[in-house]
Amino acid sequence: MRKGVRTAIVGGVFVVMVGGAGYGAYNILSALHDPGTGGGAAAVRTGPPSGDEVKETTGKFFAAWEKGRATTAASYTNNAAEAGPLLTAYGTDAHITKVRITPGTATGTTVPFTVAATVSYDGKSEPLAYKSRLTVVRGRTTHRALVDWQPSVVHPQLRKGDTLVTGESADPPVEAVDRDGKVLTKDRYPSLGPLLDELRKRYGEKAGGTPGIELAIRHEDAEQADTSLLTLVKGKAGRLPTTLSAGAQAAAETAVLKYAESSVVAVKPSTGEVLAVANHRADGFNAAFLGELAPGSTMKIVSAATLIDNGITAADRPAPCPPTATWQSQTFSNLKGLAPDEHATLSDSFARSCNTAFVKFADEVKVDSLTREAQERFGLGRNDWKVGIPSFDGRVPASGGPDTAANLIGQGQVQMSPLNMASVTATAMTGTFRQPVVVPLRLDGREPAHARGLSAGTVQQLRAMMNRTATSGTAAGVMSGLSGRVGAKTGSAEVDGQTRSNSWFTGYRNDIAAAAMTQDGGHGVDAAGPIVAAVLRTGG
Template structure:
């Protein structure tokens, strides 16, 4: 039965320190290469304009510049240190406020062995905050490069020169934490810790950042990175604790997560180079599990932005049935080739379904059965269905940073590609799990991880629901796919009210497509993606199965 489509187109002001012992011996080095000198670009023949050095920096130039910078910084001369960077104004301001905000004194800078223009060094200091003292030490580095305008060696200025964890706009601070620590618990009261659930470490940081002050906890005193406010909520990073000077009292924060499903999701993705999964409760939208591999780093499950491939056919099918263009039992062939907007689309291995029904084309995930409808659609039909019925692209208020999906208005071939989850369509496992949840519930319930009553936030609401016939038809399509279609192998033996959809999304420069799978079983819906792995049923299907069978 497998006809997972190959999506293809044929054709065409404060001193840094007080009481610091200045001066130190930097690394040694010789002038291993002599840089060339060229006349200034403004010079005219016969002028005696100064020559500008070009070419790689010598070891002596790196040595002198780095030593001068560290010496000036350590002695509290921010202006002198800043002049050795490529952005003196920004560097001066940051250097002048660095120790004051971090409550550092007795700063010592110890250089390591340079590698080309990169110079590592250790920053050691004493934190002194309201009588509480504590040592701190960490490593970072600077990069010395030649200024193309003046020819002089200059340090490339960036916040990480001060601390490796700092990005643009971030600050290193010592003081009372901006939020108390939290004791996060699942829906049944079981504690969720980053030790027991490493995949939740970033989520727990986000929850503390946003809801810590809404618990009964008390903040401690910490050295922490205060994050700059991101332009988009989905990109906002939580503050990061670097050192505790005095422990705070954790406040209990109840989440919607289910520890058993969370464990199952984590085990399912574990060991894969890249994989992500999410589960939600269809009747309410409550998030039950989130897992990623690798465990640390970017949260693909909630913030990823990938083409969802054929899982998008859930939305496309709802749109076609809502518009009266098809129904499960209606004859709906899937030809080998379809041309839209001057581009010729073909099914994987040039397969076709000549006299089949729409249900058969859906269960076999035959692309051209969907692409062939493009000529009878308005450019914004799919966008409206995704947004107004499935909530994709609305501003979700989940309680943590999320990317809430995108189905842009497109035309011609790009619009046709969007019908099968390619083109400009972008989602993540949480979005796709929500698609299945909407089918199971019959209407959209915005996913969330903390009850909206905690902060009186308003959840996103879809402006309409599917027509009753569409809702029933879509459930029958997903059930057929789960029992005898492309999802049958992964769903074999799973009882209850079930439905599923597979997906394979092609990506330029990848030999294998991203594998997608989404399904529901009673009041649990889940989705998973395994990038660059192949077919959805065989690669992402087992991940979703593991979650559903743990419920």
């Protein structure tokens, strides 16, 4: 099915090129025969399109789309070369017919609309209905009112490079079940959608399923699983076991909904099994597993382990917290309101999340010390995790210059995902690195990544410092009321162009560790902290 789609799209591009040439010729002829006074050119319109122009352009665009005239519809956009192939595929490769588009009330130049259509393939038909929106802009060279082309105009889940196809599904369906045999569906757990699509792609055949017929989004990246939109004929679903916990997953789903652009992962430290993964993002991206962002002060778990393992300091030894610290001409400061403490221990500075205390040790830390600690003891940054679906394994480069200090406080060039930080917390708690998994290793004989972990002495100190942070330090308010063995670390990471920092938080309770990140969420306790606490309350 993929080969046929490519051929159709190439053909669509050819048609658009011809249509574009024809339209250009029409413009030239129109200019030559312009009826304006004295034969001069008509007045050029500028500024945002008027209400009448918006209505006229959208009306013509919708009418052409409804009739399956892809080239004509594309000519009413500001990027006919990209619009044409997708609009062509809509009727040919996706087999979408009987299209009826109903515009809503415009807000300025933005027009919401609903689409009602039918998908027909091999004698099977199903109704299709969805909502989308478009914006009308002034053409830069033509000065015409044109639809600002975005793939999401055609369907809200489409992104650049995507297309629509209908036919036998690329992969057999799967019935994913949690660790107790409970069925996991997109309807009940919406943020599991991307994960379930990946599981289907990787394990559909292994699970014993047979393909059905469906309308799906085929992504430009061939490694990315198709996104199913509508099933015409159900295939036989293969039963696929996962490590997820329905209870933890439900809590994670509810928790992230309270904060936009949030992601969370929970793991079982004693086994490395992923218990929950949830995202609440406008782009649908699985940032919980694939995010690559500076983790802020949650990275101090790895940094503290580096200082301890290299004999530089210890939990009960000095780690002074001055108001500022300078490293190679770059000055670092603490969060507003944090009082300096020249007599602080590492435990004191860790619990209060003092940046300058860690920056002051940059003189004694070798350029690659943090990198080796992350790779050899926490299993990070080696690109060898085999979770069961794609994941980012963290990045802790051996950076010189100011980044040597910045990396110690989770800024600089360090990048992590919530999955990475949940694993860091699990390793700090148990001393053993267990590569996270979402599909049991036995299912396909995957060999997990290995790292040597931490010594008993380092674990004892990390757990004591994380417990102090959770009970009387920066995480105390969020972790209040959680019983059992608890520990946590707060974090916030500054990002260029954002008014607020990214909120990070990681913690554990008994045999469950969780980490969350909220972009533009503020301090760790503002957004990510409540998400983690909600997941930890589910048990462990």
